[in-house]
Amino acid sequence: MLLSGGIDSTTALASVIRKTGLTEALFLAFGQPAELEEAKAARAVSKHYGVSLREVQIPGQTFTAGEIRGRNAFLIHLGLLLCPSEPAIIVIGIHAGTSYRDCSPEFIELMRRSMEFHSEGAIAVIAPFVNWSKGDVFAYARELDAPVRLTYSCELGGSKPCGSCLSCRDRELLFARAE
DSSP, rough: OOSSSHHHHHHHHHHHHHHSSOOOOEEEEEOOOTHHHHHHHHHHHHHHTOOOEEEOTTOOOOOOOOOOHHHHHHHHHHHHOOOSSSSSEOOOOOOOOOGGGGGGGHHHHHHHHHHHHHHSSSSSETTTTTOOOOOHHHHHHHHOOOOGGGGOOSOOOSSSOOSSHHHHHHHHHHHHOOO
C-alpha cells in the first residue's frame, strides 16, 4: 500500500484492510515540500490501523509545490523493488478529476503492463479510485470511517496547512460539505 498520508491513500488503505485484513504500507520521502507533515500523517494512519509502515528516504532532492512529473510511476516501481513477497498487489490511491497524466486509467494500464513484465505476473498494481472524483473518495472514506482527520494534504508542507493551494482548498471544501 503506497501511503502518502493524504485522504486518497488513507481511504485506499482503509478499503484494503476492510476487504483483506492484510497490508503493509510504504511511505517515500523524496524531497517533496510536504514530506515531514506527510510522514507524520502516514505514521498516524498506520498506527491507527496497526499496520507496519516502511519509510524510505531519498536525500538530496528538492521539489516545489504542484505536479511532480513521474512521481506515481516512481512510487509504484519503488513498491515493486521493495515488495517483500510474491504474489502481491501494489495499491495506489489516485483519483480522476486532475490534469496529472499519472492519475489516469491509461497510466494505470502502463503500470500494470510494467508490473506484468518485471514480475512475470506475480505483482499487480491497482488504483481502485482511478475513475472516482475526489468527492466520491471522500464519501467512501466516511463510509469506511477512515481517519481522514489524521491526514495531511497541503502542497507547501508547512506545519499548518496554507489554506490556499489546490489541495488545501479541495480539503476545506470536502470537510465543509461533510459537516
